[in-house]
Amino acid sequence: MKLSKLFTSMNTFKKCILLILLSTTISKAEINIKIYYEQSENGYYIYADNQEFCPVSIKINFTTTNLNINGGNNKVYVVNSQTKKQLLTSLSVTEHGKPYKFSYQTTFNYGDYYNTTYDENFIYDLPFKKSEKFSVLQGYNGTFSHQNENSLDFSMPIGTELFAIREGIVIKVIDNNNRNCATKDCAKYNNTIIIYHSDGTFAEYTHLKQKGAIVKVGDQITKGQIIGYSGNVGWSSVAHLHLVIFKQGLENRETLKTKFKIENGDKNEFLIEKKEYSKIY
Numbered sequence: 001m002k003l004s005k006l007f008t009s010m011n012t013f014k015k016c017i018l019l020i021l022l023s024t025t026i027s028k029a030e031i032n033i034k035i036y037y038e039q040s041e042n043g044y045y046i047y048a049d050n051q052e053f054c055p056v057s058i059k060i061n062f063t064t065t066n067l068n069i070n071g072g073n074n075k076v077y078v079v080n081s082q083t084k085k086q087l088l089t090s091l092s093v094t095e096h097g098k099p100y101k102f103s104y105q106t107t108f109n110y111g112d113y114y115n116t117t118y119d120e121n122f123i124y125d126l127p128f129k130k131s132e133k134f135s136v137l138q139g140y141n142g143t144f145s146h147q148n149e150n151s152l153d154f155s156m157p158i159g160t161e162l163f164a165i166r167e168g169i170v171i172k173v174i175d176n177n178n179r180n181c182a183t184k185d186c187a188k189y190n191n192t193i194i195i196y197h198s199d200g201t202f203a204e205y206t207h208l209k210q211k212g213a214i215v216k217v218g219d220q221i222t223k224g225q226i227i228g229y230s231g232n233v234g235w236s237s238v239a240h241l242h243l244v245i246f247k248q249g250l251e252n253r254e255t256l257k258t259k260f261k262i263e264n265g266d267k268n269e270f271l272i273e274k275k276e277y278s279k280i281y
Contacts, residue, residue, distance in 0.1 A: 002204065010013040020113040031056055031108060034053070035088075041066055043092040050079040050086070051170050053218050054196040057113035059250055060088070060105055066100035076113045076250070093211065109169065111248035115200040118247060123268045124165040124260045125224055127154065127205065132241055133162075137240050139273030140257055147183045150255035151244035152271055158239045160230040165203055165243070165260070167223045168195040175213040175228070182237035185260055190234030195221055207231050 032051035035058070037044045044067075050056050059076045061175030062069050070090045077088045093100050137153055138153040172194040179189045191208040193215065215221065232239040246253040259268045265281030 012215060014184075015173075026086060028249045029172060032108065033058070033108065035106070038095065039267060041089070041098070041212050043090060045090050046088045047085050048077070048088055049084045050077045052081055052110070053171050054081050054110055054202075055079060055112045056081075056108060057111060057250060058088070058108040059113075061104055061105045062091070063104065064091065064100075064102045065096050066094050067102050068094050078112050100229060107250050109248055109250050110196075110202070112200055117199075118256070119199040120157070122166065122258070124245070124258050125163065125281075126260055126262065126277060127162055127165050127241060128156065128279060129161050129163060130279055132160075133202045133276055133278035135276045136271050136273050137238070139271065149244070149258045151242060154230075154241045154243065156230050156239060156241055158229075158231050159212075160241070161226050162205055162208070162228045162230055164195065164223055165245075166195070166197055166227045166229050168197040168203070168221055170194070170215050170217050170219045170221060171196045171202075171229075173213045173215065173217055175208050175211055177233050178210040179208075180233050182235075184235055187235040193227055195227075200247065202246055202248060204242075204244050204246070205245075207233055207236045208239060211234060 002092055022100055032140060033056050035267050037046050048058065056079045058079060059074065061074050067256065068091065070092065075089070079086050091102055134154045134156050135153040136152055140150045140152070168194065172192065175191045177189040177191050180186055190206050191210065191212060192204055193197040193208065195203045197203065207228065208228050212229040212231055213227070215227045216263040221227065230239065230241045244255050245258050246255045256272055259270055261281060262277050263280055271277060
């Protein structure tokens with residue numbers, strides 16, 4: 001999503017503009033970013049506050065009159081998690097004594113835009129309790145709803161305990177919905193937990209039952225910790241867990257194939273559709 005604002009030299013006092021930014025990529029979730037400026041003797045300083053528990057990347061396209069953009073235009077800035085008044089850039093007057101103004105458009109999303117690598121060798125835990133076993137209802141690039149997406153559906157009864165497949169920090173929790181249907185129209189009702197990992201990837205656990213999350217935003221999660229209960233809510237016609245690991249870009253996410261420990265933990269593999277997996281570790 002793109003937002004634009006206009007500022008002119010007639011504003012002679014410091015101002016703060018609060019933008020509640022909407023992500024068009026991650027379930028249209030609100031991202032808690034505040035972008036603002038302060039007027040200087042020679043132009044403006046552009047700052048950002050990030051209340052999220054992961055970095056947020058923002059691309060800014062400025063339109064200026066009689067102002068120079070420090071570092072150039074259409075640059076992507078990464079705002080660190082839980083940060084206040086991080087300086088993004090500055091605008092300086094080119095010809096003194098002449099009017100000056102600026103406007104801008106932004107594109108933004110979770111994650112560090114410049115982090116292009118991740119731990120491809122990490123072995124994930126299965127997302128259910130020790131001594132249990134479940135089948136993969138739909139696998140990577142599945143024909144029903146996983147076309148061009150590396151995600152997994154585990155067939156499991158409503159209320160099954162869900163466990164973190166990797167350590168990280170919770171950045172998003174939605175569990176207030178109770179509607180479901182078999183079409184994409186119901187995706188807006190998905191109950192979900194998203195956890196941010198140390199290598200910049202995310203794990204999304206979806207279709208939890210109503211009030212099925214037992215973690216909250218900001219919680220530090222350990223691998224194997226219980227985080228909630230499965231359900232049949234949102235874009236779903238049968239009880240299951242939808243699990244996807246991804247890297248987030250400004251516009252789109254890159255979903256990732258990952259290996260999981262199976263059986264007693266001595267073996268690992270890419271999970272296969274219609275196959276049943278047990279967890280004895």
